[in-house]
Amino acid sequence: MIRGVIIMNDQGKPRLVKFYEFQPVEKQQELIRSIYRILCSRAENVSNFVKVDSLCGKDVRLVYKTYATLYVVFIFDNSENELAMLDLMQVFVETMDRCFSNVCELDVVFNFNKMHTILDEIILGGQVLETNSSEIVKAVEEILKSLFRSVCVCVCLLHTQVNINIDCLKLMLTTYVLQVGKTFKFKHSRIINFWLAGSVAAV
Numbered sequence: 001m002i003r004g005v006i007i008m009n010d011q012g013k014p015r016l017v018k019f020y021e022f023q024p025v026e027k028q029q030e031l032i033r034s035i036y037r038i039l040c041s042r043a044e045n046v047s048n049f050v051k052v053d054s055l056c057g058k059d060v061r062l063v064y065k066t067y068a069t070l071y072v073v074f075i076f077d078n079s080e081n082e083l084a085m086l087d088l089m090q091v092f093v094e095t096m097d098r099c100f101s102n103v104c105e106l107d108v109v110f111n112f113n114k115m116h117t118i119l120d121e122i123i124l125g126g127q128v129l130e131t132n133s134s135e136i137v138k139a140v141e142e143i144l145k146s147l148f149r150s151v152c153v154c155v156c157l158l159h160t161q162v163n164i165n166i167d168c169l170k171l172m173l174t175t176y177v178l179q180v181g182k183t184f185k186f187k188h189s190r191i192i193n194f195w196l197a198g199s200v201a202a203v
Contacts, residue, residue, distance in 0.1 A: 001126040002085075003056060003075040005092075005119060007108055010069050012036035015108040016115050020126035031055055039064055039071055049082050065089055069105050088131060092122055095133045099140060117143060 004023075007016040014032050023031070034055050042050075050062050052075070059078040063085045064071055072093060074085050095118055096103040100111070108115055121136045122129060130136050 001077050001079055002123055002128070003060060003077060003126065004073075005123065006032060006035065006071075006073040006075070007115075008032065008036060008071050008073070009105055010066075010071070012040075015070070015105060016112070016119070018116070018119060018123075020123070035062065035073060036071075039073075048086065063089060065093075067093060067103075070108070088122070088128060091131050091133055091136075092119070095122070095136045098133060098137050114140075 001020070003021055004019040005016070006014060006018075008014045012033065017028060017032065019028060035052070038050060038052075048063050048065060050064070052060055052062050056062075056075060057077075060075065061078075061082065062073055062075045063082060064073045065086075066072075072089055074089050076085055093103070096107070096115070099114070099118060100107040117140055118136065121139045122131075130139070
């Protein structure tokens with residue numbers, strides 16, 4: 001079972017934390033600090049796998065990798081294969097790169113909910129759901145489509161209930177859709193154009 005996923009910067013500040021077993025906040029913070037101390041003290045030419053029995057319990061290990069200013073850490077028990085976890089980490093990073101175009105620390109910070117959406121498409125309840133990066137990106141885009149529909153419906157309902165200037169309404173909707181599209185940096189703009197055309201026509 002996968003016990004947790006952590007992304008932290010090279011200063012030890014957590015940018016994304018997800019535990020699949022309940023941990024009190026104080027325990028989480030202490031665990032993150034301890035892991036950071038371990039990672040900082042390791043040489044570049046040693047293994048990426050670390051035993052953390054004293055921190056997380058018997059037969060628990062972590063695998064980590066450094067990407068620019070970020071440490072990506074997967075914590076798991078002996079029911080998971082070490083190399084499979086390393087491959088899964090690579091899938092996670094590749095998916096982030098495809099969604100954000102060369103993901104960086106700021107992408108993680110300012111797209112917190114989207115990061116969790118991506119992670120939830122890969123791991124759920126500590127179990128691996130999907131390892132195909134293309135399928136994960138497709139699922140995330142489907143979630144965006146559903147979000148667009150919900151926003152369009154809400155905006156249209158708002159317009160019927162409250163006397164809002166129609167040009168202001170169109171501007172709000174257009175800005176929102178473009179911002180989401182920019183955040184995910186779609187390679188093709190057809191999804192954005194479709195929703196802009198359909199949504200603005202609807203209002």
